[in-house]
Amino acid sequence: MLIDLVTRRTVPVIGLGLLMVLLGAGRASAQFEFTGSWGPIGTEDVQNDSLPVDYLGLALTDEGRARALAYDESQKSMIDRQCQGWGAAYGVIGPFGLVASTQTDPATNRVVSYTIDSWEDWNGLTIWMDGRPRPSQYALHTQEGFTTGKWEGGALAARTTHLKVGGFIRKTGVPLSDQAIIDWRFYRHGDVMTVVMIASDPLYLVEPEIISKSFRLSPRPLDYRTPCVPGYEGREPGDDVPHFAPGQNPFADEFIQFYSLPKDAVLGYRETLYPEYRKKIRATYVPPPPCKEACGQAGNFVRRREN
């Protein structure tokens, strides 16, 4: 009798509660405010603009290493390549902040996508949040790729596919193939947002490349949308694509000598990413001479030795 009473009286209440929870869940689908201007903090070294042969922190396949060593930065002086921009990975490798905005469906007010604005040499990132299916593998591959996202465990989780052949995971020419997948996680703690990029590539990476970079919420809006304007940089239309033949990259030892670094680390061998490697080189490592110039925080980029 009591059970019957409680059931009859409480079922409508529970039903109403469930409905409220479900409605609430719908509204709370965005688990933190993602949009806004996020300035770079700049205290982590992600080899954004290093010397030409710097593959530290990467686990490259032999093919990936060979392609990277063949790359000549002068390629970006070709008139048809100046405004290609860098691929999706450059969002966390590049020196700029992130300007994120939301696009909503005007009829339902639901979030359709988040967009991270482009820079002069980056194509930006659109994260589709509306559950749309991933296009066919034969669909157009672009520098930006195709990215879908969802909220997961308090983070915005996203996956990028459909990257263009000839993309890069580092500006020094380390390639990323059209079969690569980039998984993203965006975490927010107070005014700091940490973006984790996990890039996997069956052609050029033995293990995923993982970069985590933090940004701070900017009180002022940031705007990096300077248009790219191609111009003459010494390469004539129809010139050969600048490159280095196997074994002939003149910069192959530059970074190694500059910082007294082990060759297999600079060339991106897998074992160099784990603590065991530190023990392995302990007996043979010779530290570089004391730093004399550009030793401090302002030196964002590796300083080349003046000859």
Place this chain on the structure above:
Amino acid sequence: MKRRLAAAGLVIGLGASISAQPPPSARDSAPIDVTGYWVSYVTENWRYRMVTPAKGEYRRIPASPAALPLINAWDPAADEKAGNQCKSYGAAAIMNVPGRLHITWQDASTLRIDTDAGTQTRRLRFVATPPNAKPQPASWQGESSAQWTKTAGNEGGSSLRVVTTNMRAGYLRKNGVPYSEKATVTEHFDLAPLDGGGQLLLVNIVVDDPVYLNAPYVTSPHFKKEPDGSKWDPTPCSSTW
């Protein structure tokens, strides 16, 4: 009327029985499981972590003018001789030192992190220190207060937040870039899945130091989960390597 009273009594009774239960411990209420063996995966800041950078270099660290004389006077042999070989293994630096972590529950309210590099032990306490407790001397790992925090919103998403103070002065990097005893370390531990069933532990670290830093020093080392401790290899602190 009697029926209403009976129903109300049942609800009150249930509520009372729920409120009488002690709150669950930090261990029992852990929304994420960070325990286990984890290995550093050094894909960034390689040159500052895997080898000792050049004396005098402090790129990417917002060192204050007060820090510069110490940076340029770094003498690892003197540190070793003075018994300070663990200066670069303190709480502000240890998570960036390549090595393995073994994270366990020491008790229901203390999460313990052992490192094989430098054989350090951190204790992350979820229970506040009583205000009348005897002050502890400063140590390399300091005193860490921990709490589970919601990353945002009311659903899902939790993180481990740790604030560490009362540290002995140490080095942010192996080559003597200093932090002072007044430094505070704020960390967030988050988990992310890896393909193939793996797991990534991400530690976002913010070091504030009114003496030797002009601005917060932010890093975010990450670790891969390992199935067991078969690769655990304790090594003592070294100021020269």
